Structures are given as C-alpha cells and as structure tokens.
Amino acid sequence: MRSFAYLVPESVGAAVDALGSARPGTKILAGGTTLYDLMKLGIETPPVVIDVHRLPGMSGIEIGADELSFGAGARMADVADHPEVRANYPGLSESLWRAASQQLRNMATIGGNLLQRTRCAYFRGGPEFPCNKREPGSGCAAIGGHDRAHALFGGSDACIATYPGDWAIALLAFDAVVDVVGPHGERAVPLAELHVEPGKDPSREHTLAADELIVRIRVPATKAGRGSTYHKIRDRESYAFALASAAVALTLDDQGVVGECRIALGGVATRPWRAAAAEQSLTGQRLTPEAARRTGEIAFAQARPGHQNGFRVELGIRTVADAVRIAGKRASR
Amino acid sequence: MVMNEAVEVSCTVNGREVSLALDPRESLLDVLRERLALTGTKKGCDQGHCGACTVHVDGRRVVSCLTPAVQVGGQAVTTIEGVAGADGGLHPLQQAFIDNDALQCGYCTPGQIMSGLACIWEGHTCDDDQIREYLSGNLCRCGAYVGIVAAVAQTARDGA
Numbered sequence: 001m002r003s004f005a006y007l008v009p010e011s012v013g014a015a016v017d018a019l020g021s022a023r024p025g026t027k028i029l030a031g032g033t034t035l036y037d038l039m040k041l042g043i044e045t046p047p048v049v050i051d052v053h054r055l056p057g058m059s060g061i062e063i064g065a066d067e068l069s070f071g072a073g074a075r076m077a078d079v080a081d082h083p084e085v086r087a088n089y090p091g092l093s094e095s096l097w098r099a100a101s102q103q104l105r106n107m108a109t110i111g112g113n114l115l116q117r118t119r120c121a122y123f124r125g126g127p128e129f130p131c132n133k134r135e136p137g138s139g140c141a142a143i144g145g146h147d148r149a150h151a152l153f154g155g156s157d158a159c160i161a162t163y164p165g166d167w168a169i170a171l172l173a174f175d176a177v178v179d180v181v182g183p184h185g186e187r188a189v190p191l192a193e194l195h196v197e198p199g200k201d202p203s204r205e206h207t208l209a210a211d212e213l214i215v216r217i218r219v220p221a222t223k224a225g226r227g228s229t230y231h232k233i234r235d236r237e238s239y240a241f242a243l244a245s246a247a248v249a250l251t252l253d254d255q256g257v258v259g260e261c262r263i264a265l266g267g268v269a270t271r272p273w274r275a276a277a278a279e280q281s282l283t284g285q286r287l288t289p290e291a292a293r294r295t296g297e298i299a300f301a302q303a304r305p306g307h308q309n310g311f312r313v314e315l316g317i318r319t320v321a322d323a324v325r326i327a328g329k330r331a332s333r
Numbered sequence: 334m335v336m337n338e339a340v341e342v343s344c345t346v347n348g349r350e351v352s353l354a355l356d357p358r359e360s361l362l363d364v365l366r367e368r369l370a371l372t373g374t375k376k377g378c379d380q381g382h383c384g385a386c387t388v389h390v391d392g393r394r395v396v397s398c399l400t401p402a403v404q405v406g407g408q409a410v411t412t413i414e415g416v417a418g419a420d421g422g423l424h425p426l427q428q429a430f431i432d433n434d435a436l437q438c439g440y441c442t443p444g445q446i447m448s449g450l451a452c453i454w455e456g457h458t459c460d461d462d463q464i465r466e467y468l469s470g471n472l473c474r475c476g477a478y479v480g481i482v483a484a485v486a487q488t489a490r491d492g493a
C-alpha cells in the first residue's frame with residue numbers, strides 16, 4: 001500500500017478545514033470497508049487520509065413525525081436494526097441488512113456506503129486491465145468482455161460498471177436528501193442528484209466537491225413506508241451483490257388500488273435508478289399479479305444488455321414483480 | 334495533527350493494555366498476528382470476504398483485515414484468545430463447536446466463534462434461517478455449516 005498522511009480531525013468543522021486545505025486526491029475515511037480495501041489493492045492511492053469515523057455528533061438516529069434523520073456516521077447495522085425503521089420502513093431496513101455481512105455492517109457508515117465504489121472486476125483488477133474509471137482514457141475492458149454483472153441502464157461507451165450499493169436504492173425510492181457540509185456551510189443534495197452516470201468521464205461518480213463531507217441523510221415520512229420492501233436477488237442467498245434488486249414502497253386503498261407508488265432498481269444500472277414510468281403505470285391500478293408483472297416489464301423496457309447479462313432483464317422484471325407483490329402484502333396489513 | 338510516520342495508539346487487547354507505534358497502513362489483523370503474536374485470528378482472504386479474521390471491537394464483531402489498526406485507539410479488542418473462562422476452560426460456544434462437529438480443518442473456526450458469539454449477543458438467533466443469514470460473513474470451505482449453525486443455536490438456547 002502507498003504510504004499516506006493520516007489526519008484525525010476532532011470536529012466536523014476541523015474536518016472541513018482539513019479537507020479545504022488538503023492536497024488533491026485526499027480521501028475521507030469512515031468505516032473503511034471500501035476505501036481501505038481499495039488502498040490495499042493499490043486502486044486508491046490517496047496522499048492524505050482524513051479519518052472521520054469517530055467524529056462526535058455524527059451517528060444520531062431520529063425518527064420524527066415529518067422525517068427520518070440519520071447521522072452519516074451511523075453504522076449500517078444500527079440503522080438496519082432500529083425498531084422504528086424495521087417496523088415502519090422495512091424497505092430501508094432490508095436494504096441495509098441484506099447488504100454485506102454483519103461484520104462489515106458494524107464497520108461501514110451509512111454516509112460512506114452511499115459512495116461505495118463499483119465491484120467491476122476490471123476496475124478492481126488493476127493496471128492489467130484498461131479501465132476509464134480507474135485510469136481515464138485507458139478504455140473499458142468490460143465492454144465486449146465479461147459483462148455478466150454489468151449495467152443494463154445508464155452505461156456509456158466509456159463505462160458500464162454497476163453501482164453496487166443497496167441503501168442508496170431504497171433511499172432513492174423514498175426521495176431522501178443528503179446534507180453535506182463544506183467551506184461555505186451546509187447544502188442539501190437530493191439523493192437523486194448525488195450520483196452521476198459515467199458519460200465520457202467515469203472517474204467522476206458523484207456531484208460532491210472534494211471539500212464536502214456528508215453529515216446526515218434525511219427521509220421524508222410517508223405512509224408508503226410500511227408497504228415497502230427491498231427485494232434483492234443474488235448468486236447466493238446472502239452476502240453477495242445484487243444481480244437485480246428493487247426497492248418498492250406503496251399504499252393501497254380498501255379496494256386494493258395503488259395510491260402512492262415508488263420504485264427504484266439496484267444492481268442493474270451505473271447509478272441508483274428510479275423506474276418512474278413503472279411507478280406511473282401502477283399508480284391507480286388494482287394490484288394484481290398481472291399488474292405486478294407488467295410493472296416489471298415497463299421498468300426494464302429500456303434495458304440495454306451486453307453479451308452475458310441479457311438474462312438479468314427477465315430476472316429484473318421478476319424481481320420488480322415480486323417486490324411489488326411483497327410491498328402490496330405489507331401495505332394491506 | 335498530520336502524521337506521516339508512526340501513530341501512537343493505545344487500546345486493550347483481551348483486557349491487557351497495549352500501546353504501539355503504528356504505520357497507518359497496518360491492519361488490525363496484521364498487528365494482532367505479527368506484533369502481538371495473537372495468531373488465533375486467521376488471515377484468509379485479507380479482503381473482507383471470508384470472515385476468518387473476525388474479532389470484537391468494543392463488543393461488536395468486525396473483520397480485522399479491513400480495520401486500520403489506528404482506528405481502534407481507546408477501544409477494547411477481543412480475539413479468540415480472550416473468550417475462554419478465567420480458569421482457562423472453554424467458552425460454552427467453543428465446547429458446542431466440538432460437540433456438534435462444527436469444524437474439519439479448523440482454519441475458519443476462530444472467526445466463526447467470534448462471529449457466533451456476537452450473533453448470540455445481538456439476538457439474531459431466532460431460528461436457523463436467521464443464524465445462517467447473520468453468519469453469512471463467515472465462509473467455511475470444509476462445509477461444516479450444519480454443525481456451526483447447530484452449535485450457535487444450542488449455545489443461544491442455553492443462554493451463553
């Protein structure tokens with residue numbers, strides 16, 4: 001591993017000051033499960049690391065009448081197991097406990113998790129493989145290569161790496177907002193505007209400035225929380241990244257007609273992916289198995305498979321359909 | 334505040350005070366094994382996939398391979414060497430692993446036991462499915478999972 005200077009600021013203000021005066025390439029270290037891993041592999045080589053994992057006042061969980069507020073330093077395991085999150089927003093809880101392992105969830109923070117980097121094997125594989133994300137201009141080994149796990153949505157000629165996270169998918173469905181602090185104070189970034197598609201420059205993955213720090217995540221309260229799920233399909237039952245996943249939250253009236261409807265897709269796109277057309281198609285419809293299937297088909301109508309990942313279109317359709325039915329059951333309880 | 338070289342870190346390991354000058358690159362796993370000669374904690378993948386290096390930090394299970402050792406300053410680290418009783422007798426979960434044939438080669442066992450203990454304390458032992466889910470971060474290449482789940486379930490039932 002490349003050597004680095006290690007800084008431990010004692011407050012959020014000191015962390016922002018340190019970021020503002022830091023050398024280019026400086027990285028924020030929270031739980032470390034992505035950054036330290038990639039540093040070991042030689043993929044990340046920051047000259048300076050600013051450790052925020054024990055900054056005071058960063059890990060609170062508040063469940064208010066109007067919104068849920070999660071400190072960015074809260075651990076994935078703690079938010080997943082929070083009784084009110086489990087009971088009233090099962091989709092949020094599931095997106096956390098169905099990710100990684102309990103050891104990693106005890107380490108990883110919910111802020112750091114949003115910026116988890118792709119698991120594309122060519123990205124992680126190092127200089128042996130061209131990768132525009134890791135080495136801009138070097139090309140993309142995944143396009144025309146082994147693309148079984150790569151994106152069906154949002155890819156470009158430069159990159160088709162999948163966004164690997166689960167939590168951000170559920171947050172997107174719930175219209176979450178990310179509060180970040182920088183040298184000019186705080187600003188609120190809608191989760192929907194946090195991640196960017198690769199376009200011509202896959203090395204740019206999000207819209208935060210180098211001197212900004214995520215301090216909390218807020219989720220507007222909604223009745224659809226109780227009727228929510230994060231349904232995740234993997235190569236094995238647990239502890240694997242999604243081949244396809246769907247966060248669905250909805251409300252049903254007495255007749256079984258869908259009122260509010262929220263759907264986001266994970267494991268299939270270069271960024272968290274909202275399925276707006278699918279949401280619209282299901283809104284106002286009776287929730288039947290046929291309607292659920294049709295919702296999945298609409299969600300994947302624009303999918304662009306490569307060589308080896310075509311099976312994930314049908315898999316994704318069924319994942320959405322099943323998620324809609326699970327959410328429907330919960331909503332009608 | 335800038336530290337380019339050694340970082341002074343104090344913590345406890347199995348109840349013993351430890352002070353070390355650390356290179357910030359060092360993992361907790363390497364420090365335990367190479368500096369403190371606590372080789373019960375195993376290095377499997379060194380990438381957070383296998384769970385063989387599981388230890389407890391302030392009572393919570395983590396993978397020590399992905400824990401920069403500089404991050405455990407002021408905290409209490411417990412390894413497999415620290416779970417036996419004061420009289421040196423096996424912890425009930427260790428005994429349950431023997432009784433349930435929960436290992437073959439034994440390489441993953443320290444990590445399984447550290448993970449299993451935490452799983453019990455967390456209360457994630459409602460049924461075998463939940464135990465499997467919450468132990469999924471610990472791989473066993475010998476395939477002793479049936480015995481591992483049985484050992485954890487039995488120990489949880491007996492109130493360890």
